Amino acid sequence: MDSLTHAALGACLGELVLSRKLGKRALLYGAVAQNLPDMDVVAALWLPTSENLLVHRGFTHSFFFGLLLAVLLTLLASKWHRKGQVRWQQFFLFFVVQLFAHDLLDTCNAYGTGLLEPFSHQRFSFHLLYVADPFFTIWPVAALIALLVLRNTLPVRNRWALVGLLPAGLYLLYAVVNKSVIREGIEASLAKKQLPHTSLMVTPTPFNNWLWYAVAATDAGYYVGHRSVFSPDDYVTDFRFFPKNEKLLTSAVSPEEVQELKRFAAGYYTAERWNDTLVFNVLRYGQILGWQNPYARFTFHYFLSPAGVDNTLVMQRGRVKGWSRETLQHMYRAIFGVREERHRAEPQAQ
Template sequence: MDSLTHAALGACLGELLLSRKLGKRALLWGAVAQNLPDLDVIAALWLSPADNLLVHRGGTHSFLFAFVVAGLLTVLAGRWYKDRHIPWAQFFLFFALQLVVHDLLDTCNAYGTGLLEPFSDQRFSFHLLYVADPLFTLWPLLGALALLIMSRTKPARWRWALAGLVPAGLYLLFAGYNKAQVSTQLEASLARQNLPYSEFFVTPTPFNTFLWYAVAASPDGYQIGHRSAFAPEGFVTDFRYFPKNQQLLASAVSQEEVRELEKFAKGYYTVERWNDTLVFNVLRYGQMQGWQNPDARFTFHYFLSPPGVDNKLVMQRGRVQGWSRETLRNMYRVIFGEPEERHWAENKEE
C-alpha cells in the first residue's frame, strides 16, 4: 500500500498499544515503524531497474526482518524512554505488530511480498486491494487526524483509533467477498464462451474494489477481460485475446534482464514491438483504462531494446497515464450501469 495508508494505520495502532505510556508520541512511532519496510526503495539508487523489481518488497518485507528490527527498535526506544518504565515485551509487541501489519497488508496488492525471505523466494500476493484505494485509506486517515487534533486526556481517543481500523478491516473483507463473487462469474463466462485456460487470476482496477481485471492463461497467450462486482450473475463478460509472443525475446539485448523479468512476471507476460522498441509487458498490473478500451496497452511495460531506454519509473508510468474525467465516467458506467451500458463502455473503441 502507499506510505500515507501505512502511516495512518501505524498511528491508530500506536494509540491503542502505547499511548498510555507515550501519549501522542505513540502516533509518530507507529507511523514511522509502519513505513520502515519500504526503506528498500533506497536500493533503486544503485540497482538496475530489473534488479530493483526483485529487491523491492523482498528482504525488508520478511517476517525475519520484522522481528530483528523490532528487537533493535525495542532496545533503542527502551533506552530513550527508560524513565517511563515500559516493559521490554510491550515495546517489542508494538514494533513487531507494526512491521508485520505492513507486510501482510502489502500481500493484498498485486506486486508480491517476500514474507519468507531469505529462506524462500516465494512472493505472496492475494490481489484484494489496489496499491492505493481511497475507500480503504479514508478511515485510518480520519482516525489518525482526529487523534492528532484531540487532547491526549480525552477518554474517547481509543474509539477514534478503532474507528480508523475497524472500517478498514471490514472493507478488506468486502474486497475478498467481491473477488470471490467476480471470480466465479468470470470463470462461468469463460466456460460459456468455450475459452480454454490453464491458470486464472483477478485483481482490482485502480482505486476501487468494484471493477476487476481478469487474466486467463493458455499456453500461447491470455484472455483478458473486466467485470463489475455489481454485474448480474448471467451477464457474460467479453474477453480479448493477447498472444504471448515469447519468441520475440530472442532479440533482446540482455538475456539476463529477460530472465529477471520472467521471474518477476511469474509467467504472466506478453512481448510486443512498438516500432523499433521491444517491450515486455507484465500482466499482473492491468491495462491502462482497459475497461473502456479492450486493446489498451498494459500498465507495466518494460523496454528491453534498443539499449539506453529509461525504465526507472516502470512501476508508475502507466498507472494513470491518459486519465481524464471521461475515464472516470466510463469506469462508473462499467461498474454501476446496466449490462448494455457495460457492453457499450467495454466495446465502444473496438
C-alpha cells in the same frame, strides 16, 4: 499499500497500544515503524531497474527481517525511555505488530511480497486491494486527524483509533467477498465461451473494489477482460486475446534481464514490438484505461531494447496515464452500466 495508509494505520495502532504511557508520541512511533519495511526503496539509487523490482518488497518485507528489526527498535526505544515507562516486552510486541501488519497488508495488492525471504523466494500476492484505495484509506486517515487534534486526556481517543482500524478491516473482508464473486463470474464466462485456460488471475482496477481486471492464461497467450461486482450472474464477460510472443524475447540484449522480469511477472507476461522497440509487458498490473479501450496497452511495459532506454519509472508511468473526466464516466458505466441497462429494459420486456 501507499505510505499514507501505512502511516495512518500505524498511528492508530500506536494509540491503542502505547498512548497511555507515551501520549501522542505513540502516533509518531507507529507511523514511522509501519513504514520502515519500505526502506528498500533506496536500492533504486544503485541497482538496475530489473533487479530493483525484485529487491522491493523482498527481504525487508519478510517476517525474519521484521523480527530482527523489532529487536533493534526495542533496544533503541528502551534506551530512549530509561525511566521504565514501557517494558521492553511491550515495545517488542508493538514493533512486531507494526512491521508484520505492513508486510501482510502489502500482500493484498498485485506487487508480490517476499514474506519468507531469505529462506524462500516465493512472492505472496492476494490481489484484494489496489495499491491505493481511497475507500480503504479514508478511515485510518480520518482517525489520525482526530487523534492529532484531540487532547491526550480524552477517553474518546481509543474510539477514534478503532474507527481507523475496524472499518478498514471490514472493507478488507468486503474485498474478499468481491474477489470470490468476480472469480466465479469470470470462470462461468470462460466456460460459456469455451475458452480453456491453465490459470486465472483477478485483481481490482485503480482506486476501487467494484471493477475488476481478469487474465486467463493459456500456453499461447492470455484472455483479458473486466467485470463489475454488480454484473448479473448471467452476464457473460467479454474477453480479448493477447499472444505471449515468447519468441520475440530471444532478440533481447540481456537474457539475464529477461529472466529477472519473468520472475517478477510470475507467469503473466507478453512481448511485443513498438516500431523498433522490444517491450516486455507484465499483465498483473492491468491495462491503461482497459475498461475504456479493451485493446489498450498494459500498465507495466518495460523497454528491453534498444539499449539505454529509461525504465526508471516503469511502475508509475502507466498508472494514471490518460485519465480524464471521460475516463471516470467510462469506469462508472463499466461498474454500474450492465445493471442499469438491465433495469431499464425490464419494463419494456413486460
